[in-house]
Amino acid sequence: MNTVPFGPRNPPEDPLLAKAAALPKDVAPSRDLWPGIAARIAKAEVAPARPVLRWPLTLAAALLVASVSALLTWSLVRDPQSATPAVIAAAPVPAGDFVPVSYGPNSGLTAKELAARDELFTQFRGAFETLRPETRDAIVKNLAIMQTAADQIDAALARDPASGMLKGMLVGTYKQELQLYSTVVTSHDGLTRRT
Amino acid sequence: MPAPLAESSAELVVRASRGDSGAFEDLYRQHVGRVYGLCLRMTGQPESAEDLTQDTFVSAWRSLPGYEGRSSFSTWLHRIAVNAVLAKRRSPQGRNEVSMTDEAGEQMDFEAAAAMDEATPIDVERAIAGLPPGARDIVVLHGIYGYSHDEAAEMLGLAVGTCKAQLHRARHLMRTRMGEEHAT
Amino acid sequence: MSNRNPWLVAAILAAITAPAAAQQTITKRATVAPDVTIEVSNVQGSVEISAWDKDEIELVAELESAKDELEFEATPRKVSIEVDRPDGRRYGRDQEDAHLKLHVPRGARLDVDTVSAEIAVAGVRGPQTLQSVSGEVNTQAFDAPVSASAVSGEVTIAGTGGKAAIQTDNVSGSSTVTGARGDFQGEVVSGEIHATIAVAQNVDVSSVSGDIVLDAELAAEGEVDMETVSGTLTLNLKPPVNADFDIESFSGDIEVCFGPKAHSTSKYTPGSELSFTQGQGGARIELQSLSGDIRICDR
Numbered sequence: 001m002n003t004v005p006f007g008p009r010n011p012p013e014d015p016l017l018a019k020a021a022a023l024p025k026d027v028a029p030s031r032d033l034w035p036g037i038a039a040r041i042a043k044a045e046v047a048p049a050r051p052v053l054r055w056p057l058t059l060a061a062a063l064l065v066a067s068v069s070a071l072l073t074w075s076l077v078r079d080p081q082s083a084t085p086a087v088i089a090a091a092p093v094p095a096g097d098f099v100p101v102s103y104g105p106n107s108g109l110t111a112k113e114l115a116a117r118d119e120l121f122t123q124f125r126g127a128f129e130t131l132r133p134e135t136r137d138a139i140v141k142n143l144a145i146m147q148t149a150a151d152q153i154d155a156a157l158a159r160d161p162a163s164g165m166l167k168g169m170l171v172g173t174y175k176q177e178l179q180l181y182s183t184v185v186t187s188h189d190g191l192t193r194r195t
Numbered sequence: 196m197p198a199p200l201a202e203s204s205a206e207l208v209v210r211a212s213r214g215d216s217g218a219f220e221d222l223y224r225q226h227v228g229r230v231y232g233l234c235l236r237m238t239g240q241p242e243s244a245e246d247l248t249q250d251t252f253v254s255a256w257r258s259l260p261g262y263e264g265r266s267s268f269s270t271w272l273h274r275i276a277v278n279a280v281l282a283k284r285r286s287p288q289g290r291n292e293v294s295m296t297d298e299a300g301e302q303m304d305f306e307a308a309a310a311m312d313e314a315t316p317i318d319v320e321r322a323i324a325g326l327p328p329g330a331r332d333i334v335v336l337h338g339i340y341g342y343s344h345d346e347a348a349e350m351l352g353l354a355v356g357t358c359k360a361q362l363h364r365a366r367h368l369m370r371t372r373m374g375e376e377h378a379t
Numbered sequence: 380m381s382n383r384n385p386w387l388v389a390a391i392l393a394a395i396t397a398p399a400a401a402q403q404t405i406t407k408r409a410t411v412a413p414d415v416t417i418e419v420s421n422v423q424g425s426v427e428i429s430a431w432d433k434d435e436i437e438l439v440a441e442l443e444s445a446k447d448e449l450e451f452e453a454t455p456r457k458v459s460i461e462v463d464r465p466d467g468r469r470y471g472r473d474q475e476d477a478h479l480k481l482h483v484p485r486g487a488r489l490d491v492d493t494v495s496a497e498i499a500v501a502g503v504r505g506p507q508t509l510q511s512v513s514g515e516v517n518t519q520a521f522d523a524p525v526s527a528s529a530v531s532g533e534v535t536i537a538g539t540g541g542k543a544a545i546q547t548d549n550v551s552g553s554s555t556v557t558g559a560r561g562d563f564q565g566e567v568v569s570g571e572i573h574a575t576i577a578v579a580q581n582v583d584v585s586s587v588s589g590d591i592v593l594d595a596e597l598a599a600e601g602e603v604d605m606e607t608v609s610g611t612l613t614l615n616l617k618p619p620v621n622a623d624f625d626i627e628s629f630s631g632d633i634e635v636c637f638g639p640k641a642h643s644t645s646k647y648t649p650g651s652e653l654s655f656t657q658g659q660g661g662a663r664i665e666l667q668s669l670s671g672d673i674r675i676c677d678r
Contacts, residue, residue, distance in 0.1 A: 016369055019319045020338030026228030027235055029245050034223055036249050041216060041256045110205045132495060135513040138531040138551040142568045149587045149608040152669055156629050160650070164266070165627055165667045169608055171264060172585055176568050180550050183530050187492045187512045345625045345654060345663075354660045355623050 101146050101177050104154030106161060107170050117178055124181035131184070139180065149173050204268040212259040219259075222268070223252055229269055230276050236335045237280045239324050247283060251276040273340065277332075277350045284328065322369040330365035333358050338365075402475075403442040409453035411436050414505060416488045417481070420461040421496040422447075424476030425514075430485040430502035437482045443475035488523075497532075520545055520559065527554070533570075540577070547572070553589070561598075567591070579603055579662075586610040597622060597662040604664075607671040614666065618677040621658035626675070628652075628668045636676040 100121045103109050128136060153170045160166060204225060210218035230251050234244035254275050262271055323334050336347035337358070348358040413434050419426050424443075436458055440449050448463040462477040477496070483489075488505040491498050498509050500518035509516045509527045516527045516534045520543035527534045528548035536545055538558030546564045547554035553570040556563065558577075565572045565584040572584055572591045579595040585606040595603060596617035605612045616622075626633050629650040638655045666673050 014366065016319075016366055016373075017334075017338045020323065020334055021341060023320060023323075023339050025232055025340060027232035028228055029231045029248060030241060031245070033227065033231075033245055033249050033252075034220055037223060037252045037256075038216065038220070040249070040253045041219070112206050112209070130494075132513060135495070135531050138513075142550045145569050145588050149669075153608060156669060160629075163629075166629065166669070168265065169606065169667070169669060172566075172606065173587060173608065176550075176566060176587060179528070179548055179566070180530060180568070183510060183528055183548070183550075184512055187494050187510060343654075345623065348623070349663065355654070355656055356660065 098140055098143060101143060101150050101173070103150050103170065103174065104157070106154050106157035107150075107174075108167055109171070109174055113174070117174065117181075120178060120181045120185065123185045127184050127187075139184070142180070143177070146173055146177055205264070208259065208262060208264075208268055211256070212262070216256075219252075219256055226269055226272055227252075230272050233273055233276050233335065233340065234280060236320075236323060236339060237277070237328075237332060238283075239331075243283070247276065247279045250279045254279065270342075273336075273342075274350055277336070281351070318373055319369075322372045325372055326365055326368055330361045330368060333361040334365045334369070337362060402445040403440075403447075403449075405438075405440045405442070405449050405451075407436075407438040407440075407451045407453070409436050409458060410434060410455065411453065411458060411484060411487075412455045413484045414486045414488060415455065415484060416457045416490065417483055418457070418459045418461075419479060419481070419489070419491045421477055421479055421491075421493045422462055422464050423474060423493075423495045424462075424478045425497045425499070426479045426481070426491055426493060428481045428483055428489065428491070428498075428500045428503060430487070430504070431482045432485065433482075434484055435482075436484070436487075439480045441478045441480075443477065447475070447477050449477075549589075565591075597664075599661050601662040602664075603662070605666045605673075606668070608669045610668075610671045612666050612668060612671060612673045614664070614673075614675045616675065616677045619658055620677045621660060622662035622664045623656050623660045624654060624675075625663075625665045626653040626667070626673060628671070628673055630670045631668045632672045634672070634674045636678065 100117055103114075128139065131139070150170065150173050153166055153173065157163065157166045157170070204222060207218045207222045207225075211222055227248065231244055231248045234247040234251070235241060238244050238247065251272060255272055258275070262268070266274075323331060323338070326334060332351055333347055336342045336350060337344060342350065344355050344358050344362075348355045351358065353361075411434060415436065417428075417436065419428075436453065438451065438460060440460075440462075442449065442462070444464075446465055450459065450461040450463060452459045460479065460481075462479070479496075483503060485503065486505045487503055489500065489503060489507040489509065491500075491508070492510040493514050494511070495513045496511065497514040498511055498516045498518070500507060500509065502519065504521040504523060506523040507518060507525045507527075509518060509525075511529045511532045513531045514529065515532045516529050518525060518527065518536055520536050520538045520541065522541040522543055524544045524546070525536060526546040526548075527536060529552045530550045531552050532549075533552045534547050534549060534554040536547065536554070536556045536559070538545065538556065538560060540558055540560055542561050543559070544562035544564075545556055545559050547556065547566070549567040549570040549572075551569050552567075554565055554567065554572050554574070556565070556572075556574040556576070559574060560577045561579075562581040563574055563576050563579070563584070564582075565574060566586070567589045568587045570586075570589045572586065572589065572593075574582075574584070574592075575594040576582060577596045578598045579601045580598045581601070582593065582595065582603040582605075584591050584593060584604070587607070588609045589607075590611040590613070591605060591607065592613045592615070593603070593605065594615045594617075597603070597620065599621070601622075603614070605614060620637070624635070624638065626635070627650065633651055633653055635653065638657050639653065664675075666675070
């Protein structure tokens with residue numbers, strides 16, 4: 001999220017480079033290369049787990065994504081009506097004075113990423129109630145700050161939708177939101193690393 | 196490139212990084228054209244480009260846990276592909292393989308990638324193919340794939356100034372070559 | 380070890396407030412491996428860890444509440460310590476504290492998390508992951524990775540010039556990192572980051588609205604990435620500066636006290652950008668902001 005703007009920016013001014021830019025970016029190989037790839041990755045070990053020490057955020061997010069997949073099928077996220085009552089009960093609408101950060105239409109965040117965030121928010125909401133008033137206050141204020149940031153980035157993206165910098169900032173804000181929930185949830189009394 | 200492609204890549208990446216090779220195959224199908232296109236233009240050799248494309252995806256599978264989403268998945272794949280191309284060039288095996296052009300810029304036989312658009316002149320593709328490797332790399336990354344000078348420089352492991360100089364040289368060579376084409 | 384260390388250790392430990400009369404005092408000891416993994420979980424009060432030269436762990440727990448339960452499990456390779464507080468109780472200033480004081484082998488690996496308990500670590504050279512919601516986090520960094528995070532607590536990491544990769548995460552609290560070297564990654568929402576880093580190899584800091592000040596001496600091929608939505612980015616570089624700069628702001632000001640002036644990105648989009656090479660180039664520096672101002676200087 002911090003190293004961003006990779007990808008095409010403004011079109012080159014030079015007519016020669018403009019012609020280069022018009023060339024097809026996708027070229028199909030003469031044969032299907034997948035079987036060769038599949039054979040080689042089958043031999044390799046399964047992708048190793050992320051190192052926990054350095055990236056607690058991604059571990060928490062990965063765990064939550066895994067638990068979301070277990071609770072909710074992809075079709076459920078698309079069509080809540082198809083859920084069984086038990087599953088709906090597992091992801092209640094958060095009551096009370098605040099809701100997760102809302103990212104605008106230009107965010108590029110997937111429904112699955114938002115579902116993972118919502119699931120984490122539900123757990124966070126429970127732990128939140130047990131915190132000190134000044135801590136709860138600080139959290140609510142900072143969620144509002146994140147919401148303002150998301151709104152500003154979204155407005156900027158509407159004007160410059162190709163900006164990798166802006167998209168990266170938005171993903172960064174989303175990750176900060178996840179990190180906040182994750183810290184509160186994993187520090188909560190009764191929820192230990194061993195369970 | 197249609198934007199929704201990037202969205203489904205994110206879901207597939209999450210699944211693939213947990214070992215789901217079916218998801219990884221979908222990612223392959225979505226991105227192989229772009230990876231092969233880059234390898235083909237950088238090497239000028241379809242067979243080499245196919246090997247490098249496979250190397251790229253195998254390497255990507257292994258490195259997937261390290262993909263943090265800082266750049267788009269397509270760009271991340273391109274970084275891996277560029278590394279693979281450069282590594283092969285430096286290897287003794289790579290040096291023995293017939294290069295498309297020698298350093299003097301003498302053009303050899305080349306089958307340009309078929310132009311999808313009638314209006315796009317094939318001679319541009321051939322002019323790029325006719326460039327010496329250093330100049331060709333920067334035209335492929337900056338000219339065709341739209342990476343900025345800084346991005347291209349970083350991917351190629353060069354200083355930005357060197358890249359700009361290569362681009363300048365490339366433009367000059369291409370103009371000459373395309374001028375020659377028209378003249379004959 | 381520098382001469383400052385004994386002073387620093389005392390200062391860190393003194394920051395922990397003295398406990399009130401304890402309902403329970405429990406002492407535990409175990410023989411452990413020099414690189415034992417120690418997990419500590421506490422709710423309120425403090426966790427104070429200092430290193431010693433024995434292959435032994437000693438815990439002195441002072442629990443003000445009779446209802447808190449202490450769990451202690453130890454094998455030579457792993458020790459788990461947890462203060463359990465019955466569910467459903469709300470936490471507040473008048474709730475009772477649990478103070479955990481540990482002596483651990485110098486090479487121990489630490490994994491500490493608390494809700495509001497302060498965390499203070501001194502002299503431990505193994506990898507550390509320290510997390511609190513509202514407690515302060517205070518530690519030293521040597522050569523092994525240190526990761527500290529807090530929601531509203533302040534994080535202070537005193538590097539000792541070793542090669543520890545340091546990572547901090549805050550929401551409203553701030554992180555202050557000194558004596559760092561090599562790799563540093565910091566994220567903050569509205570708090571601040573102040574970091575001093577020598578031989579900056581891989582530095583990556585970001586904030587939503589908080590201000591970031593980085594004092595850095597660049598490694599030859601170092602990479603520095605700073606990003607903010609609306610905070611201020613200040614980068615003070617030790618001269619001579621040999622780096623490629625890539626700076627972009629959507630609506631903030633860019634001020635660099637050397638090199639060319641920023642120019643508009645394009646007539647189609649707002650914002651300004653600045654890309655240039657200073658000196659011989661080599662290091663790579665990228666700063667981005669939405670509306671925050673960017674300031675870079677080499678003096």
